[in-house]
Amino acid sequence: GGSPVLVTAAALFIVAGIAWLVLGPDDAPPEEPATTVVPETPDPTPPRVAEPVAP
Incomplete structure (x- = not known):
């Protein structure tokens, strides 16, 4: 017999x-991105x- 912990x-x-x-x-409808996933989030700071700084 195996370990009951492993079997469970x-x-x-x-x-x-x-x-x-x-x-x-069923929970995730097809062809509709999840609201929590935001791909390619634009960075507010460039x-x-x-x-090179000219002397």
Whole structure:
């Protein structure tokens, strides 16, 4: 027999994986970005460019 802790962890992992596969796509509608994810957020401050200073 195996360790009950490993068996329980494996069972919970499998159940969680199945639940994620079944419930995941339903919670997130296709072709619609999540509101929490904001790709390419513009930086309010422009990047500083090193320019040579004339003496």
